[in-house]
Amino acid sequence: MTEKVFWIDPYKTQLKSIVTQISGDDIELSQTIFYAESGGQESDKGTIAGVPVVKAHKSGTRIVYSLESASELNVGDEVLTEIDWSRRYALMKLHFAAEVVLELFTQRFNGIHKVGAHISEDKSRIDFEWPENIGAILPEIQREAQALLDSDSVIESAFSDEPEERRYWKVEGFAQVSCGGTHLKRTKEVGQIALKRKNVGKGKERVEIRLV
Numbered sequence: 001m002t003e004k005v006f007w008i009d010p011y012k013t014q015l016k017s018i019v020t021q022i023s024g025d026d027i028e029l030s031q032t033i034f035y036a037e038s039g040g041q042e043s044d045k046g047t048i049a050g051v052p053v054v055k056a057h058k059s060g061t062r063i064v065y066s067l068e069s070a071s072e073l074n075v076g077d078e079v080l081t082e083i084d085w086s087r088r089y090a091l092m093k094l095h096f097a098a099e100v101v102l103e104l105f106t107q108r109f110n111g112i113h114k115v116g117a118h119i120s121e122d123k124s125r126i127d128f129e130w131p132e133n134i135g136a137i138l139p140e141i142q143r144e145a146q147a148l149l150d151s152d153s154v155i156e157s158a159f160s161d162e163p164e165e166r167r168y169w170k171v172e173g174f175a176q177v178s179c180g181g182t183h184l185k186r187t188k189e190v191g192q193i194a195l196k197r198k199n200v201g202k203g204k205e206r207v208e209i210r211l212v
Contacts (some may be wrong), residue, residue, distance in 0.1 A: 001061050003031040006044075007157070007167065010092060010182035013085045019077045025054075025070045028062060034081055035088070036063045040117035040124075041095050041181045046083035049073060061165050088182065090121040090211070093190045095181050096155070096169075097209045098124035100145045101195065103175045105207075108137075115204065119181075124209045127200060134205045135197045141207075142195045148174060152188035
């Protein structure tokens with residue numbers, strides 16, 4: 001099983017580790033800082049041993065990296081992983097902003113149901129199953145979300161079940177939410193956000209979140 005250093009230190013951009021498995025151009029590592037897409041948060045971009053990672057995917061508690069070519073690598077090799085930090089940091093900000101917005105909707109509307117989410121480096125979005133137009137309430141949700149972000153509160157991130165690799169984030173006095181993504185240390189790091197409503201079909205509402 002790969003040790004997920006991106007949970008221990010999500011601000012780390014380089015890491016030396018050992019190649020533990022190779023199958024064609026797919027490899028696994030003893031430790032990793034390279035996040036694989038999960039929970040709507042896109043994968044990191046970067047290189048392993050100087051070779052671009054084409055795809056990163058989870059398989060249970062394993063993470064498999066598909067390289068442009070792994071022909072020069074062998075099991076037991078020490079390799080350097082480097083990630084695109086500007087992309088990672090944008091993903092962390094937009095991920096947490098989306099989590100805050102989702103939690104505010106959940107707290108306000110009993111029975112609202114999330115049916116989709118996606119976090120890219122440009123924007124994040126949440127799709128709800130909801131029969132009403134949420135446009136009227138969006139300015140208030142944005143104000144409440146921004147107030148929470150501006151509070152500069154500590155974001156705690158830890159395991160709720162370490163053997164099963166289940167994690168959560170918590171802001172004291174606001175919420176504790178199950179989530180296996182990469183998280184900021186403090187809410188203020190997100191900065192200013194802007195919310196926009198989109199209708200994506202009958203009975204569905206979408207909220208897009210961007211950094212200002």
